[in-house]
Amino acid sequence: MEASRSKRNGATEAKVSEIVARYGHDKSFVIPIMQDIQREFNYLPREALDALSASLGVPQSLVYHLATFYRAFSLTPKGKYRLSLCLGTACHVRGAPQIADHITRTLGIESGETTSDGEWSFETVNCLGACALGPILVVNEEYHGQITIAKTNKVLAALGKKVETDEEV
Amino acid sequence: MADMVTLTIDGRRVTANAGTTILEAARDANIDIPNLCSNEELHPYGSCRLCMVEITHKKRQRLVVSCIHEVAEGLEVKTATERVLNVRRLVMHLLLSRNSTHPRLREIAAGLGIEKSMFPVDYKGCILCGQCVRVCREVVGVSAIGFKSRGDTRAVATPFDEPPGDCIACGSCHYVCPVGVIPMEEKDGVRRIWKTDFPMAKCSVCGKYFAPVKQLEYFRKIANLPENHFDTCVDCRSTKK
């Protein structure tokens, strides 16, 4: 157990130092470096951030502030299916809040959370700039435009969530 | 000698060194401007917004924070216009909703005619002036604590809300906090701060616990002092001479 953990940490550290090296160990690139770490691991693992702080020479307090300040970062792993609902103004006036409520009700998670089985993550995002399609739900980079409660159910059902769907929609 | 400029504060002519802030110039002239986040040892920050004043410069009138805006020749400063007082009142109502009890806050509020916040109190204690975070970074140089999150969820925190690895338990944050919400205590050779216990060093002469071991190590390192420099407390070291 211990051995496999330290092996994993070793691999994480190696990945982080590779990313840090790509930016020439320049502290001013700490945010792009964290973005690359996030992309690599799908979130910001604690051991990666410790390795970052050590190899770049930036205080942990800064790393923690950045990780909790910028929305692009997550300190917890994201689910297998990542639902992003646009809450831009155009989507808002076209009823996106009702969709958000519905997703929260159906999956039992608030925006920013992941289900305990690691299947679903849900987040609301600021304008995606595809306002003609509003309200928009993005599932793992796939856009679903002009989404309604009934359409949301269909999307969730297609991914294996048990919800009642309406065939006629 | 630095250039001197002449300005007026509430109608009084005041001279000050160029480059000083309005707040400093007012302080030197014994004119009180309330403030909470400013500290002479730290870089100006301008977060509490209490020290706002109204200035007229080259016929342009506007509100500025006096802890950052510098004096200038011919500047007219008014420290208590209705607009200024309204901002201050709002700020105090808002801060009292985070901390309704601290005497210093209550005193500033009372000066503005406020007894209690018009908003529901959700006691958080910390007013987010940031002095602790800044003293740790700018003066101590360890950045053991910082801010987390943003907006109304912003808070002062240790990294990952865990015992702070870089903290040397020097207590600067505790001393600098204007509302006394960073607890620190010492008992049986242990200093407790940020929910973490730090062992104290014992003086080899008098046997008193005199400073946290980590703080002494840090000083020794940055000042390049000999290994045994801190075996004794300051008192015993000076009497030894």
Place this chain on the structure above:
Amino acid sequence: MKKCKSASELASLREKLAAARDPKKPTIVICAGTGCLAYGTQKLIDNFRAEIAKRKLEGTVDVRTSGCHGFCERGPLVVIQPKQIFYQHVKTEDAGEIIEKTILGDAVIDRLVYRDPATKEKILHEHDVPFYKKQMRLIFGMNGQIDPRSIDDYIAIGGYAGLAKALAMKPEHIVDEVTKAKLRGRGGGGFMTGWKWESTAKAEGSPKYVICNADEGDPGAYMDRSLLEGNPHSVIEGMVIGAFAIGSSDGYIYVRNEYPLAVTNVTAAIESARAYGLLGENILGSGFSFDIKINRGGGAFVCGESSALFASIEGRAGEPRQKYVHATDRGLYDKPTCLNNVETWANVPPIIVKGAEWYASIGTPGSTGTKIFSLVGKINNTGLVEVPMGITLREIVFGIGGGIPKGRKFKAIQTGGPSGGCIPEKHLDMPVDFDELSKVGSMMGSGGMIVMDDRTCMVDVAKYFLKFLEQESCGKCTPCREGIYQMRTILDRISEGAGEEKDIELLEWIGTGVIDGSLCALGGTAPFPVLSTIKYFRDEYLAHIRDKKCPAGVCKKLITFTVAADNCTGCTACARVCPTKAATGEKKKVHTIDQATCIKCGACFEACKFDAITIS
């Protein structure tokens, strides 16, 4: 590709490229902006390529993926050149038929042709569609003519001619030209670009930085994204000209993390510009060197504010700093910095090519040129529109936008993003420019226009913007962090029917304090949507407070969903979608909604095809 070592080498390259573009060659132009891609356009592009290959037409028919055309409502969009046939809502499986009928044959496919919703008239050509016809697409129009990944396309239609011309001018003359053109910043404040350049040029300190602010954060505004995605070279060209005028060698493009396609396209554009000698060392053999780095934002609206943007580039949390010194003197790394947004930079090359006089003749005396707006919300023709400054709001909403869907009533238009205000119907005939919008309590901002109809609740809209800003406030200064939160709580109270009349005054008082007291423009403008809705829609606030009613039928606590028995056909659609089983009924019999279990989610209203669900 060989580097162009002089302006004349660039000119002969352009001649060569233009000559190679056969205007008679059949070309399928497919819009590949984010909007159209979100409709699934990539599959359509692939299918066009496959259908062409199947017919062995690779040499005779071209496929060109272009930047955003702006008419996002009707995507996926396809234009068949040179016939200029405009097809909309094109489906993946339409590709073969289009090639057969419209390219190989001479037929037009009826169902893909745009039909004017008002006159029902069929319109064949893109430029005849009212949505486009009433626009003046100086900046945005190039999007449709080029593949954003092809620097050759951009050069062929005249790209980088402005740069070549500028490099032969004296830097101060370039600044003069931009000042005389009266170009104002398109990002928010509307500051005179020429003055900004002049101050940076004259400021002491080195290096000097030139930054493109592509952190387009206003919800409902996406013109900067479409420019950067659709025509990245126009932005780069503008920046190089600016850098030469100012005397800067280092540039940054700070782009929103949520815009992956823009990042990809601008990255590729920078590389090809370098390869062509239009960026980097010794540009066009002039001895002038300038290069651009890309910085991805971390997802924070406040980073659109200059000092927060600098903090973010420097590797810190995006918290604004108060300096009382202009960024042109002390900006990024405390060095002289010129920060303009995407659209502003894209306006620079045409000014240099065609001259300040020409540019200043467009628009109004105080606001010259054109402006791109994103027209969204309750509007028939959602999309990006470029119009000369001074056009009326009515012309934008009804002439170009095609009015309000489902024949509903126009109520307000919100401009200027979260810092802007809501403008009511009585001001629809006002000319749109920087100063006029300010006069009615709103602002130009970056150009978002969100149209609202009688089913939009103004209290809810105000609450929406405050909630947005509450989450986006960096939290540094007290009035913004705490004041916006308290204002939002009061609005919550009002929208739940628990408000009191004195709450309106209280909102105004807090709002004034937040405006006066906040550190940066985020807090300094945050109360505008609240104050402007109170100003123009006080009655709606009072309806929530006094009558405990939401006239628009939006605020959940104040509305009920019932079935109008006359209209109900018993189709069971409502019962099937109702998540709490509050809507029930037998087939072909009038349904009912149980008020105790109804959660007012609106699913039944949305599902009912017979207008049988009433909100009151």
